[in-house]
Amino acid sequence: QKEVEQNSGPLSVPEGAIASLNCTYSDRGSQSFFWYRQYSGKSPELIMFIYSNGDKEDGRFTAQLNKASQYVSLLIRDSQPSDSATYLCAVSGRVTGGGNKLTFGTGTQLKVEL
Amino acid sequence: NAGVTQTPKFQVLKTGQSMTLQCAQDMNHNSMYWYRQDPGMGLRLIYYSASEGTTDKGEVPNGYNVSRLNKREFSLRLESAAPSQTSVYFCASSGGASKNIQYFGAGTRLSVL
Numbered sequence: 001q002k003e004v005e006q007n008s009g010p011l012s013v014p015e016g017a018i019a020s021l022n023c024t025y026s027d028r029g030s031q032s033f034f035w036y037r038q039y040s041g042k043s044p045e046l047i048m049f050i051y052s053n054g055d056k057e058d059g060r061f062t063a064q065l066n067k068a069s070q071y072v073s074l075l076i077r078d079s080q081p082s083d084s085a086t087y088l089c090a091v092s093g094r095v096t097g098g099g100n101k102l103t104f105g106t107g108t109q110l111k112v113e114l
Numbered sequence: 115n116a117g118v119t120q121t122p123k124f125q126v127l128k129t130g131q132s133m134t135l136q137c138a139q140d141m142n143h144n145s146m147y148w149y150r151q152d153p154g155m156g157l158r159l160i161y162y163s164a165s166e167g168t169t170d171k172g173e174v175p176n177g178y179n180v181s182r183l184n185k186r187e188f189s190l191r192l193e194s195a196a197p198s199q200t201s202v203y204f205c206a207s208s209g210g211a212s213k214n215i216q217y218f219g220a221g222t223r224l225s226v227l
Binding site: 106107 | 145147154155156157158159162172204208213214215216217218219220221
């Protein structure tokens with residue numbers, strides 16, 4: 001079993017719809033959870049992070065965390081064509097002496113269609 | 115601020131050649147990381163440096179060495195490149211007030227023939 005699992009997609013949604021991206025993780029000790037967006041040929045950029053159970057909202061983006069179910073999701077409201085990208089879920093574990101090791105899922109490709 | 119800068123952006127090597135990928139950050143971060151990204155495999159951690167003077171292996175360290183030259187710079191060396199090392203390499207850093215967030219460089223696209 002992979003440590004962080006995502007459906008590779010592509011997930012296609014019409015413009016203006018809500019896109020729902022999901023991620024499950026295996027390490028119950030994980031404490032921090034991140035969503036990165038990666039456009040084709042570009043580097044990952046942080047969209048959201050969440051540490052506590054529940055929801056965290058930032059503009060059109062909402063991250064949801066359920067530690068009991070080991071499940072993280074990202075909702076994108078009013079999806080735009082510019083949201084078309086691969087979304088990477090990452091889960092962190094502590095590093096002795098500092099730092100923050102991230103384990104990434106393989107990403108979900110999102111396509112927002114006109 | 116440039117953030118995380120990687121050089122070169124592209125490189126083609128022949129099997130057996132060596133090269134060093136350079137990474138520098140100007141955010142005064144303590145921790146730095148090297149990842150490789152392959153189709154269908156996601157980002158995998160090669161080596162990391164939690165703080166200046168320390169380095170540790172990640173998930174896929176074989177065939178690589180690293181040097182944390184100072185707080186700003188963290189280099190990745192391929193001593194004898196193999197076709198299996200064809201990949202996109204990303205450097206990242208974290209630290210400061212947002213110590214758990216990693217910021218990525220633009221990447222180096224490496225082909226080994």
